[in-house]
Amino acid sequence: MLYLEKEPFRRAQYTILENGRELEKRLFAYYFMDGPANIVVEEIASYQNVDGGFGNAIEPDFRLPASSPMATSVALQHLVHFDDLPLAKGVISKAIAYLDNTYVSERKGWFAVPRTVNDYPHAPWWGCDEEKEICAIDANWGNPTAEIIGYLTRYREFTNLDVDELISQATRYLESMNTFTSFHEILCFVRLYRLLDEKTAASLRPKLYEAVCTLISKDEEEWRTEYVAKPLDFVTSPDEFFCVDRELIEKNIEYYINELHTHGKIKPTWSKSFYDGEMSRAWDEWVAIITLRVLLILKSFGRILL
Template sequence: MKKLSKTLFNQLNSYMNKKARPLESAIFNYYFNDSSGDDILDSLEEFQNSDGGFGRGIEPDFKLIQSSPMATSIGLKYLSMLDNSNRGQNMIARAVEYLETTFDSNRNGWYSVPSNVNEYPHAPWWEFRNDINMTVIDYSWGNPTAELIGYLYKYKEYLNNLDIYSLISYAIANLNERTEFNSEHEIFCYIR
């Protein structure tokens, strides 16, 4: 197995601490420099909005300030690494509340981003299209819905309204009915 040389690691370490966003720098330090994880929580607090959801550019491909289910899935991905702390649990509880509030019963899940994503810098695939009333990402039901259902199951003690077992059954049925996926990102959402 190839290993990273100490010199190359030191260069990478320097780069991550000087050039990366504080969030990615904190994650790097957590895994490679024995950081406690408090820096990750500090960074995540900057991305969590008062409604409990995440936004503020946590997903670098769209700079939407307001919360979105997609950005919240990213926040929860990082929080799940630190869910053994009270601070992390409080942030998770707030995110779960946001997800319950924004659940779309007609979709039996969430659309990735709201239409006002178009008011902020974003990659073309995040463009909200009025002709289909969603982004092209939303053709893939499981992105981010399947991943969000997984987090809701893991943190079901914070649920007040959603029936997590019904959502799991729906996600499994959706997965079992598929013969192909148009996006690998949807598969990743089922795996996570």
């Protein structure tokens, strides 16, 4: 069995400290150096606006200072791990109030970003159509709506929306899918699934398993060169394998370990050419984010030797 050894781990740490934002640095310190949790929450809160939503490039690919449901979902991905802290509860309650206020009843969900995203540096896929006032991400209802419903489920005490009806809507939508075109949308459903009670989660499981196993690439060369869903995008710990073959999980673990042994980092597979000018720093931020994400997965599988 292959393990990430101490020297390449230290090189990955250097990558995060050299390229990462203060958020990634504090997360690394918390997860790997017994760093304090409060300062992580404080850093996440620095991206929060007075309306309770998050912006300010917490999602590196759009630099919009104003709040958006998408950026708020990114913040909540972190905050769920710290929600026993009083400071986090206050931040979360404001975020849920923002989501209540930006719910679009006609959509039965949320649009990812406002039109004003166009006024600030952003990757092409985040640009809003000026006439339709939606971006390409909005073609898939579940991204980020399904994920947001998961947070509303977890934090029911802070929302005025009908959470049970929202869960039913998400379930009906997933059940109606005959083809799966967006692995990001299914990732949002996976995050919802992990925040549901066991009985409700069980109702999503068959279709979710089908989606995951349809979308993942089994080709290591594709993992290296193309923007595809890898097994460990969905299976982030030994607790839930979905329908993914354990040998494929092992192959993906070893792929990441070999990448870190060779390069000391995990780089995005999408082109750096998207990050010219004012967007250039986003590339380095992604290197740190993805490297940290992989280290956390390896830690959860017990594959780091320190």
